[in-house]
Amino acid sequence: MEMTDLMLEMKGITKRFPGVLANSDVDFNVRAGEVHTLLGENGAGKSTLMKILFGLYKADEGSIHFEGKPLVINSPAAAISAGIGMIHQHFMLVNTFTVTENVALGLHTSDLVAVRKRLTELTETYGLDVDPDALVWQLAVGERQRVEILKALYRDARLLVLDEPTAVLTPQEVNDFFVTLRQIADDGRGLIFISHKLHEVMALSDRITVLRDGKVSGATTPAETSRQQLAQMMVGRPVKLAPDKPEVSIGQPRLTINNLSVMGDRDVLAVKAVELSVHGGEVVGIAGVSGNGQRELCEAVAGLRMPVAGSVSLDGVDVTAASPRRCRSAGLAFVPEERMLHGAVAEFTVNENLMLLNHDSEEFSRWGFLKIPALRNQADHLVGHYNVKTPSIDTPTSALSGGNIQKLIMARELSSKPAVLVAAQPTRGVDIGAAEYIHERLIAQREQGTAVLVVSEDLDEVMALADRVAVMFEGRIVAVIDRADCTVEGLGLLMAGADPSSN
Amino acid sequence: MIPYKWREHLTMSEFFTLPVLVLTFASGVRFATPYLLASLGETVGQRSGVLNLGVDGVMLLSAFFAYWTVLETDSRLLGVVVGLGVGILMGVVYAIVTLIFKAEQGISGIGIFLFGLGMSELLFLKQVGTPRGIPSFDDLKVPLLGDIPHIGDMFFNHSIVVYLAVLLVPALTIMVNRTTLGLNIRAVGESPEAADSLGVSVNLTRTVAILIGNGLAGLAGAALTIELGTFQNNLTNGIGFIAVALVYFGAWRPLGVLAGSLLYGLITATVTQWKTLGIVTGAAASFTTMAPAVLTVIALAIIARRSADQPAALTVPFSRDG
Numbered sequence: 141m142e143m144t145d146l147m148l149e150m151k152g153i154t155k156r157f158p159g160v161l162a163n164s165d166v167d168f169n170v171r172a173g174e175v176h177t178l179l180g181e182n183g184a185g186k187s188t189l190m191k192i193l194f195g196l197y198k199a200d201e202g203s204i205h206f207e208g209k210p211l212v213i214n215s216p217a218a219a220i221s222a223g224i225g226m227i228h229q230h231f232m233l234v235n236t237f238t239v240t241e242n243v244a245l246g247l248h249t250s251d252l253v254a255v256r257k258r259l260t261e262l263t264e265t266y267g268l269d270v271d272p273d274a275l276v277w278q279l280a281v282g283e284r285q286r287v288e289i290l291k292a293l294y295r296d297a298r299l300l301v302l303d304e305p306t307a308v309l310t311p312q313e314v315n316d317f318f319v320t321l322r323q324i325a326d327d328g329r330g331l332i333f334i335s336h337k338l339h340e341v342m343a344l345s346d347r348i349t350v351l352r353d354g355k356v357s358g359a360t361t362p363a364e365t366s367r368q369q370l371a372q373m374m375v376g377r378p379v380k381l382a383p384d385k386p387e388v389s390i391g392q393p394r395l396t397i398n399n400l401s402v403m404g405d406r407d408v409l410a411v412k413a414v415e416l417s418v419h420g421g422e423v424v425g426i427a428g429v430s431g432n433g434q435r436e437l438c439e440a441v442a443g444l445r446m447p448v449a450g451s452v453s454l455d456g457v458d459v460t461a462a463s464p465r466r467c468r469s470a471g472l473a474f475v476p477e478e479r480m481l482h483g484a485v486a487e488f489t490v491n492e493n494l495m496l497l498n499h500d501s502e503e504f505s506r507w508g509f510l511k512i513p514a515l516r517n518q519a520d521h522l523v524g525h526y527n528v529k530t531p532s533i534d535t536p537t538s539a540l541s542g543g544n545i546q547k548l549i550m551a552r553e554l555s556s557k558p559a560v561l562v563a564a565q566p567t568r569g570v571d572i573g574a575a576e577y578i579h580e581r582l583i584a585q586r587e588q589g590t591a592v593l594v595v596s597e598d599l600d601e602v603m604a605l606a607d608r609v610a611v612m613f614e615g616r617i618v619a620v621i622d623r624a625d626c627t628v629e630g631l632g633l634l635m636a637g638a639d640p641s642s643n
Numbered sequence: 644m645i646p647y648k649w650r651e652h653l654t655m656s657e658f659f660t661l662p663v664l665v666l667t668f669a670s671g672v673r674f675a676t677p678y679l680l681a682s683l684g685e686t687v688g689q690r691s692g693v694l695n696l697g698v699d700g701v702m703l704l705s706a707f708f709a710y711w712t713v714l715e716t717d718s719r720l721l722g723v724v725v726g727l728g729v730g731i732l733m734g735v736v737y738a739i740v741t742l743i744f745k746a747e748q749g750i751s752g753i754g755i756f757l758f759g760l761g762m763s764e765l766l767f768l769k770q771v772g773t774p775r776g777i778p779s780f781d782d783l784k785v786p787l788l789g790d791i792p793h794i795g796d797m798f799f800n801h802s803i804v805v806y807l808a809v810l811l812v813p814a815l816t817i818m819v820n821r822t823t824l825g826l827n828i829r830a831v832g833e834s835p836e837a838a839d840s841l842g843v844s845v846n847l848t849r850t851v852a853i854l855i856g857n858g859l860a861g862l863a864g865a866a867l868t869i870e871l872g873t874f875q876n877n878l879t880n881g882i883g884f885i886a887v888a889l890v891y892f893g894a895w896r897p898l899g900v901l902a903g904s905l906l907y908g909l910i911t912a913t914v915t916q917w918k919t920l921g922i923v924t925g926a927a928a929s930f931t932t933m934a935p936a937v938l939t940v941i942a943l944a945i946i947a948r949r950s951a952d953q954p955a956a957l958t959v960p961f962s963r964d965g
Contacts, residue, residue, distance in 0.1 A: 444840055444963055465842030476840055485834040487955060496830060496841050500823040508822045 730861015
């Protein structure tokens with residue numbers, strides 16, 4: 141290929157931090173009109189590479205050329221004026237401004253009429269449908285993302301970096317979004333797509349570069365590779381994307397939810413008359429777009445949120461509106477969605493977090509004094525048994541990676557030998573290797589006769605784990621489908637609110 | 644008490660003589676005790692995530708009731724018990740205000756202080772009027788250790804309250820680090836949400852911590868008034884506020900708080916000694932009186948940068964919904 145084809149060329153990029161080689165001799169380039177995916181686990185060096193591109197870090201070695209000229213910038217503002225735009229995972233929008241005002245912000249223009257006019261042209265050209273006069277807080281998440289893209293296009297970004305842009309979208313929205321991205325690329329712009337969702341990467345990319353431990357571990361195209369191979373490039377060893385599921389006999393219902401209604405934070409019903417039961421040895425997956433009542437449902441089951449109607453029982457024991465302590469003594473284990481907020485005390489050591497659930501049991505304390513050696517034994521055992529990678533059991537939990545913190549929480553929760561396990565977003569933000577391990581552990585619970593309820597926004601995960609899938613939309617369970625009868629398309633439609641009877 | 648007669652031009656070299664230094668040190672340990680008791684209590688409260696700026700008010704109220712009790716009954720033990728009880732009672736009030744009504748802790752603490760200040764003054768004027776002396780604590784010489792030359796006089800010839808306060812340092816260290824209560828207190832101070840989801844009652848745990856904290860503040864007040872053998876308006880003169888600062892100084896650890904209290908006590912004793920000896924006079928004496936406070940601020944500015952030690956949920960009321 142000719143030099144002139146390349147819009148961006150990063151060559152031999154090396155960046156060292158004390159004790160870490162964040163990028164090692166990385167070659168990465170983008171042609172005009174293509175979508176080039178940057179794939180890799182957390183800590184593989186993706187964000188370091190992008191920060192070097194944006195001038196936030198200076199590479200120790202290597203060169204960057206953009207549109208044929210050496211790129212010398214030292215701030216995101218300079219990157220924007222050079223023609224490189226970034227769409228962050230967390231939107232950088234002023235919620236109380238209109239769409240037009242948000243786009244105009246920082247342009248040093250007071251002519252909002254002109255801004256609005258050009259903005260309207262852009263929305264029409266790219267099918268980025270959004271009302272220029274709407275206030276940002278009134279917009280849905282997908283619309284806010286379009287505003288971010290419009291901001292970059294308005295500033296004539298020729299190269300767009302999209303950092304995990306689909307995390308906030310439904311499968312249907314993702315399809316539309318990809319059509320838009322393709323259109324932007326066809327317009328002669330270059331796109332860098334950062335993601336770890338393998339099926340999306342396969343669907344959207346022209347080329348894929350995989351990073352592992354700061355080095356390029358693979359450069360390929362969707363036609364030449366498979367999800368399996370991509371996962372292997374990311375992790376460095378063969379990975380099971382879907383765990384083996386041995387046949388187990390399904391037992392009695394252990395978690396029974398009857399006609400349950402729960403208020404959300406804003407005093408509107410978040411869970412509406414939900415009926416669901418989970419049997420021993422069964423995994424029920426709850427599919428749904430974030431914010432459709434899944435969090436409130438889990439919290440109500442765990443005793444963290446008062447239901448307004450209905451009942452919850454664990455192994456026949458009524459725990460409706462019971463305290464978290466009573467729910468747990470009735471046999472509940474709970475892996476919460478926000479693992480650092482609800483699942484573990486960040487400032488505590490690994491040992492302390494592992495003891496939180498049972499330190500006041502007879503085995504581990506006497507007259508209020510902790511039996512330190514017994515607790516340390518337990519921690520050593522759990523860390524080993526659940527493969528938690530930590531320098532020691534006295535390491536502060538906050539120093540562990542997301543995957544290892546999640547393994548720690550799983551270790552604590554599963555060691556209580558629960559009757560019912562509720563796991564919310566068990567692998568969100570967790571790298572593939574740890575996710576594989578967590579999936580195995582969840583599946584293994586079936587053989588213990590545990591009733592497992594898994595909530596996930598990741599359809600692949602729900603499909604991989606569940607024996608039955610319940611789809612939640614606007615607080616209701618709109619369908620419960622046997623895994624064998626599920627398709628991604630069918631679930632996607634239900635998640636978007638399609639009438640199940642028409643399916 | 645002071646082995647040197649007051650003279651016109653005493654020099655620094657006369658301060659640095661063994662008897663004076665021993666005496667200064669011993670009185671430093673004594674000065675440190677109310678600071679230590681109060682700041683140990685505040686440490687427990689803060690570890691659970693509750694800031695109590697009302698320590699000084701609790702001390703004043705407890706000090707008055709302890710004083711009055713001793714005045715009426717002549718029993719110092721009963722005085723101490725009453726001081727402790729009044730502290731715990733104020734703790735109940737503070738727990739209701741901060742945990743049930745979820746009042747802003749910085750503000751409600753000041754309210755508790757002003758209440759204690761005003762109420763103790765009012766009660767003193769109504770019930771006692773003119774100050775009368777009460778018997779102070781007897782010094783207890785520790786066997787053997789108390790006979791070590793100089794060291795014995797510095798550390799092992801004090802009232803029972805001094806020993807009690809010092810013994811509380813290891814006791815509370817063990818309580819915080821090695822008991823189920825301590826683990827729960829730290830968990831609700833760092834991450835009440837996680838503690839809650841694991842079945843720890845956040846408000847119950849915080850209530851216990853508040854009661855311990857206020858009880859110790861009450862004890863500090865009783866110790867102060869009985870040690871001095873009298874009561875007057877605003878007897879504490881800000882000890883309770885310094886105690887809160889010492890918690891930060893000590894990085895939320897009983898041992899650190901002990902170091903801070905001793906340092907504070909020693910500086911106070913030294914300044915007092917210098918003024919008595921006439922080493923500093925006039926305006927200089929007034930400036931020297933400020934020295935402990937100034938040094939504390941400087942030490943805090945340097946040491947208290949360790950924000951990692953601060954309980955993450957300090958001053959944050961807990962509620963389950965958003």
